[in-house]
Amino acid sequence: xxxxxxxxxxxxxxxxxxxxxxxxxxxxxxxxxxxxxxxxxxxxxxxxxxxxxxxxxxxxxxxxxxxxxxxxxxxxxxxxxxxxxxxxxxxxxxxxxxxxxxxxxxxxxxxxxxxxxxxxxxxxxxxxxxxxxxxxxxxxxxxxxxxxxxxxxxxxxxxxxxxxxxxxxxxxxxxxxxxxxxxxxxxxxxxxxxxxxxxxxxxxxxxxxxxxxxxxxxxxxxxxxxxxxxxxxxxxxxxxxxxxxxxxxxxxxxxxxxxxxxxxxxxxxxxxxxxxxxxxxxxxxxxxxxxxxxxxxxxxxxxxxxxxxxxxxxxxxxxxxxxxxxxxxxxxxxxxxxxxxxxxxxxxxxxxxxxxxxxxxxxxxxxxxxxxxxxxxxxxxxxxxxxxxxxxxxxxxxxxxxxxxxxxxxxxxxxxxxxxxxxxxxxxxxxxxxxxxxxxxxxxxxxxxxxxxxxxxxxxxxxxxxxxxxxxxx
Numbered sequence: 001x002x003x004x005x006x007x008x009x010x011x012x013x014x015x016x017x018x019x020x021x022x023x024x025x026x027x028x029x030x031x032x033x034x035x036x037x038x039x040x041x042x043x044x045x046x047x048x049x050x051x052x053x054x055x056x057x058x059x060x061x062x063x064x065x066x067x068x069x070x071x072x073x074x075x076x077x078x079x080x081x082x083x084x085x086x087x088x089x090x091x092x093x094x095x096x097x098x099x100x101x102x103x104x105x106x107x108x109x110x111x112x113x114x115x116x117x118x119x120x121x122x123x124x125x126x127x128x129x130x131x132x133x134x135x136x137x138x139x140x141x142x143x144x145x146x147x148x149x150x151x152x153x154x155x156x157x158x159x160x161x162x163x164x165x166x167x168x169x170x171x172x173x174x175x176x177x178x179x180x181x182x183x184x185x186x187x188x189x190x191x192x193x194x195x196x197x198x199x200x201x202x203x204x205x206x207x208x209x210x211x212x213x214x215x216x217x218x219x220x221x222x223x224x225x226x227x228x229x230x231x232x233x234x235x236x237x238x239x240x241x242x243x244x245x246x247x248x249x250x251x252x253x254x255x256x257x258x259x260x261x262x263x264x265x266x267x268x269x270x271x272x273x274x275x276x277x278x279x280x281x282x283x284x285x286x287x288x289x290x291x292x293x294x295x296x297x298x299x300x301x302x303x304x305x306x307x308x309x310x311x312x313x314x315x316x317x318x319x320x321x322x323x324x325x326x327x328x329x330x331x332x333x334x335x336x337x338x339x340x341x342x343x344x345x346x347x348x349x350x351x352x353x354x355x356x357x358x359x360x361x362x363x364x365x366x367x368x369x370x371x372x373x374x375x376x377x378x379x380x381x382x383x384x385x386x387x388x389x390x391x392x393x394x395x396x397x398x399x400x401x402x403x404x405x406x407x408x409x410x411x412x413x414x415x416x417x418x419x420x421x422x423x424x425x426x427x428x429x430x431x432x433x434x435x436x437x438x439x440x441x442x443x444x445x446x447x448x449x450x451x452x453x454x455x456x457x458x459x460x461x462x463x464x465x466x467x468x469x470x471x472x473x474x
Contacts, residue, residue, distance in 0.1 A: 005123065008034060009112035010104045012097055019092030024100055026086040026109065027117060032073055034109055035086045038100075039071055049075035057090065057100055066103070067096035081120040122455060129455025130158050133409050144269045145219045145400065149408060158209075158406040162450055165205050169447045172198050176440045196430040199443070203423045210416055213407040215399055218303070220408065222264070222271030223396065226299045229308035229323060231278075234340040237379035238308065239263075239276040242389070267389070268396040275302070299327060304392070305335045311353070312344035320360035332366065336373050336391065343378040350376055412453050419449035 008028025014021070026035060036042045041055030050072070057069045070089040079085035090096045105111055115136075122132045134153030141147040152158075172195055179192075227235040243263050261276040277295035299305055305327065309319055320337075329335070339353045354374050361368035375388045407413060426442040 005120065007110045008108075009116055010101065010109045011112040011117070012101055013087075014092075014097075016094060016097070017092075021089050022092050022097035024088040024090070024097060024104070025112075025117060026088070026104065027079065027081045027083045027112075027120060028109075029084060030109070031084050031086045034104065034107055035071060035088065037107060038066075038103060039069070042071065047073050049073055049078055057088065057103075059103060066099050067091055069100075080126070081117055082124040082126050083120060127154075128156075128159050130162065130409075130412070130453060131156060132455075133411075134158075137408050143219065143222070143266075143271060149216065149219060149406075153406070153408060158408075158412075159454065161205070161209065161406060162454055165202055166447065166450050166454075168198060168202050168205075169443055169450065172202070173440060173443055173447070176436055176443070180436050180440070192430060192433075196427060199423060199427050199430065202446070203420060203427060206416055206420045206423060209407045210413065210420065213413045213416075216408045218399060219270065222273055223267075223304070223392065224273050224275070224302045225304045225306060225392070226275045226277055226295075226302035227306045227308060228277060228295065228299050228327060229306075229310075230319075233308045233310040234379060235306075235308055236261075236276050238306070238338070238340060238377060238385075239274060241379040241382060241385060242274060268393050268400075270396050272392065272396075296328065299329065303334060304395075305329070306338050306388075307335050308338045308340050310341050311339040311348045312341040315339075315345075315348075315356075317356040317360045317363075320357055321363060324360065324364060324366075332361075332369060335369065336375065336388070337369065338375050338377050338388070340377050340379075342376045342384065343380050348376070350374060415449045415453050419446045422446045422449070 006028075008026065008030040010024060010026045013023045013025045016022075032042075032047065037060050038057050039053075039055055040058070042053055045053055047053070053071045053073075055069065055071070056065045057067055058065045067090040072087045072089075074080075074085040074087075076082065076084045088100060090100060101111075118127075118132050118135055121127050122129060127135075131154050134150050138147055138150035138154060141150055175195055227239055229235055239261065243265060262273055264271050264273045266272070275298045277298055307320075307323055307327070309315060309323070324332070327335075337353070337357055339348060339350075342348060350371070353376065354371050357374060358368045372391070375391075377384045377388060407416065422442045422445040426439050426446070429439045429442065
């Protein structure tokens with residue numbers, strides 16, 4: 001963990017390199033006095049919190065001017081860390097900022113470790129652990145939606161929901177303890193039926209938070225779409241057409257794509273990664289076999305699979321059945337069925353395509369997808385791609401609606417999963433009329449997991465793992 005919470009620490013908070021300005025941060029009881037030694041213009045000023053002071057930062061030993069700076073002081077209780085803090089703004093580039101930083105360190109200040117400023121904000125009670133993680137999430141956000149969700153976590157939206165669960169757990173535990181205390185008198189202080197009802201409510205609230213994590217993963221990582229089909233159905237041509245550039249090699253020869261290609265586009269503010277995969281077929285070629293293996297791995301993790309078919313000649317429902325068997329997926333809801341090369345068979349229509357799909361699914365005793373998941377495309381007719389792209393856009397838009405994600409970290413998801421498991425055990429014990437002490441133990445475990453998320457109960461390993469992910473100066 002961090003070395004000494006009493007040290008006054010300093011670090012460069014902006015990215016090193018060329019830029020208009022650089023900002024250095026100082027935090028701790030000696031922050032103002034340490035900076036004043038290098039900024040004589042502060043000595044003659046009545047320093048007030050949140051005021052900006054202008055002058056030159058200079059080496060106090062020889063009076064050499066280092067740079068023209070702006071200095072902002074934040075008094076105790078009114079800074080990010082809640083400690084007395086100073087921010088120094090100088091010109092960008094490496095020379096000025098590093099000279100200033102080295103002089104501060106040589107005067108006795110300690111270089112902050114990654115995440116140490118945020119750690120102090122947590123340690124001093126300004127933020128809880130979920131809010132600290134929200135700050136990291138905001139810094140790492142790759143799209144507007146993720147940035148907005150991270151900001152809501154910083155504002156404490158997730159904390160409010162978790163603290164609500166905490167409060168309800170404490171109430172149930174208090175009533176359980178009262179029942180245990182009066183068990184010898186055969187008095188039931190609180191109805192066990194009512195306590196079970198309250199526990200079910202807690203279970204459902206945890207489930208809502210868990211569900212929100214799946215949405216968070218989508219916003220964090222983006223939508224993943226794999227193109228699948230046998231060789232030469234036009235996967236690479238469609239891949240290039242959607243990207244609007246020639247990224248994949250396209251030839252009349254089957255099996256041109258031996259390995260997968262990935263490219264990302266932006267739809268409705270969300271990154272969408274398209275993966276062109278090797279054609280699925282039986283092959284004795286060891287290189288092609290490896291490509292097919294990689295293709296299946298990409299297909300397995302995709303949010304959507306473009307199941308592609310060449311309808312230019314000899315298209316049969318058996319082609320659909322064959323691909324479904326090769327995909328080896330359990331959830332066909334993520335499959336979009338694409339009849340490709342329609343420019344070579346103008347008479348082929350959506351009704352005929354859907355009839356083939358229905359027959360194929362019926363032969364496998366599986367419910368067929370809706371017509372909204374069936375498309376006719378041609379890489380040579382760009383307007384034919386519009387319905388397919390619109391489907392993805394509508395899906396993304398639907399994810400923005402309703403309850404938004406409030407659980408963004410895998411750590412929270414894991415702890416909530418454990419908490420829900422203990423809640424479920426407690427519910428079963430209520431129904432089976434087990435000893436109240438055992439039920440109380442399970443609910444105490446739930447409470448402990450909630451405390452771990454909020455940072456109310458933690459060990460150094462957990463904090464080390466969280467805060468070491470931050471960059472230097474944050």
